[in-house]
Amino acid sequence: MDILFGAEALLGPLTGIGNYAAALLRGLRADQRIGTVRCFADRVWLADPLTQGAQPRAMPFSRLRRLALAATLRLAPRIPGAAALLPRKRKRDFVTMLSKAGASVYHEPNFILRPFDGPSVATIHDLSILRHPEFHPADRVEYMTRNFAETIERATRLITVSESVRAEMIATLDVAPDRVVAIHNGVGPQYHPMTPAELGPTLAPYDLEAARYLLFVGTIEPRKNLGLLLDAYEAQPPALRRRFPLVVVGGQGWRNEALVDRLAALAARGIVRSLGYVPAEHLPALYAGARGFVFPSLYEGFGLPVLEAAASGVPVLSSRGTAMAEVLGETGLLVEPQDVAALRDGLLRLLEDDALATVASTAAPGFAARFSWTHCVERTIELYQGVA
Missing domain, CATH: 3.40.50.2000 (Glycogen Phosphorylase B;)
Known part of the structure; x- marks a missing residue:
């Protein structure tokens, strides 16, 4: 076939x-x-x-056909009806x-x-x-x-x-x-819990310590709800923010000018670490080394970063009423994505509740088995x- x-x-x-x-x-x-x-x-x-x-x-066009097509494209605006016919020809x-x-x-x-x-x-x-x-x-x-x-x-x-x-x-x-x-x-086999020795070579160049940062992975665009996440994170006690910086990983998206400016301002104050798009081979260690993973997207059809984090043995905070609930089942923390107070409280639990890390590490192999x-x-x- x-x-x-x-x-x-x-x-x-x-x-x-x-x-x-x-x-x-x-x-x-x-x-x-x-x-x-x-x-x-x-x-x-x-x-x-x-x-x-x-x-x-x-495509295997002959040189003559290529030249003819180029000429047609140049002349089309001058020929009545040609502009409408070109899409059909293509x-x-x-x-x-x-x-x-x-x-x-x-x-x-x-x-x-x-x-x-x-x-x-x-x-x-x-x-x-x-x-x-x-x-x-x-x-x-x-x-x-x-x-x-x-x-x-x-x-x-x-x-x-x-x-x-x-x-x-x-x-x-x-x-x-x-x-x-x-x-x-x-989820690929590269996403799994790791020891500090395994994490070190990837985390060190980013000046990160294992279990000493909060992670977000996603394109910088409105649907990911990163603005509300920043509100909830800034509401955390200063000592907790210093201990667990928020690390933002993701390429540039769209309709994000104000958000990009805000990330830059928070990075300048040392509150947020914005890494941009990172090589794919770095992602497994960045996930596995996090204290917790947060993904408060307003809408997702699946939410692959949520699965990758869960398979890496990391506690996950995500959005109720979305496909992420289907992926996480009973193992994740779910909040209303537009409720900043709920998101703030969820972050606090993610960072302070040691039992969550134990549960997440134990559940990791199950995610790899169910979602292959x-x-x-x-x-x-x-x-x-x-x-x-």
Whole structure:
């Protein structure tokens, strides 16, 4: 069974969706039931998107066709009706490109299906653009609004990464229950409890001590609710803040100018340590070395950082009424994400209650067993077999 795989999420620094796509692609390539996995992004084939710095391989246009297309694009504004026809032309070319791949199933792990005439599967990670468009850039909202409904209609099957999002889709989008299946994300074996000796080489360059900092990991954008977290953290006793600095890990997002300025001001006062985007190989030790992990996001389809922290044996404080509750079960601290007093009290317990650390360390192997990428890949392949 040959698979056509949308790999756009694998280009550039990986975040949640990119990590999902990478783990899935590795698993598909290693499974004997899968023949060729052909990857593409936009309108180009990718030789190996898992290779760091992988570059797109251009479509096999002849030089004459390339010149003709370039001339058409230059002249289009002067030709009546041409501007409307060009998107159709590009779509036809794209359909031709993908149809020549000869795949049994096309899987788009990043929401929006591209044109394909065969069986197709789309992974829908969350409905945040529909529920909270104010959290996203305007161009992304416009793109998703224009294409999301067509994807839902055309997909042979839909995957969600949690039962929470599956229930949302059935209730709000009137999707037939038998068309959508929840397949949880997994956590890699690199996320596990570590000894101080194992942590030292990673933590030392960041000037961090094991069990002496509070950790947040996530893109700096409105949905992550980092502003309220900073309010709750600043309300902690000064001695506790000095003992447990808040370490913020995450790349730049959007609609975050005031938040970025605030982080810089708090960092200048020594209250917060803002590390930005860190290498993926540093994350396991940063998780395992934390006194606690806090992730008060207003909305998540899964919340992969929550799982990574829990598998690392670290106490977790997260949001009630979201998919994170589905992931954490009874082992995490859950608060109303817009209640700053509840978040403040939860942080205090996270930092002062030694019993939480013992419980979290004991529970860690269970998370690794329940949420594995192997299981995710296995269920995804079973879905492919059902539609091929």
